[in-house]
Amino acid sequence: MHIWAADTPERPWPPGQAARAHQPTPLTAEALLEKMDAAGVARAILVPPSWEGDRNDVVLAAAPSLSGTVRRHGRISLEAPRAGGIPAADTHRRHARPAVHLPHEKQQKLLTSGAADWLWPRLPPLAFH
Numbered sequence: 001m002h003i004w005a006a007d008t009p010e011r012p013w014p015p016g017q018a019a020r021a022h023q024p025t026p027l028t029a030e031a032l033l034e035k036m037d038a039a040g041v042a043r044a045i046l047v048p049p050s051w052e053g054d055r056n057d058v059v060l061a062a063a064p065s066l067s068g069t070v071r072r073h074g075r076i077s078l079e080a081p082r083a084g085g086i087p088a089a090d091t092h093r094r095h096a097r098p099a100v101h102l103p104h105e106k107q108q109k110l111l112t113s114g115a116a117d118w119l120w121p122r123l124p125p126l127a128f129h
Contacts, residue, residue: 001046001047002014002027002029002044002046002048002049003021003026003027003029003031003032003046003058003059003062004021004026004027004048004049004051004052004058005026005052005057005058006009006025006026013051013052014053015051017050017051017052017053018051020049020050020051020120021049021051022049028062029062029065029066030065030085032046032066032070033046033065033069035064036069041122042069043069043070043071044060044069044070045070045071045072045073046066046069046070046071046072046073047072047073047075048057048073048074048075048077052077054075054077055075056074057060059072059073059074060074061073069103076119078107078111078115078116078119102110109128
């Protein structure tokens, strides 16, 4: 599931992405919980939407209101690795897991070209239940 903030001059989305949003108004964590309750959904996985770019701020800010109900995944940019490797370095400490989104051929080629090799040793261990 996605929550997102508005496309504003202070917090712009990448150019041309506004048409990809699932609805014309932002969806807050509180509104998501209301929609989940109305649909009888008790748990969900929250992934920041790609139309906002490689941002994790809205999902991480929503953590207190979503605790116990929603698992969070943080976005990783394969094209712009940061010093610590994972953009939101505290993502795994906040009970979230990093997620790589590869919707376009250009991004998929990053995996086969070796450009994403920096990522694998920096990921937290996977837990299978």
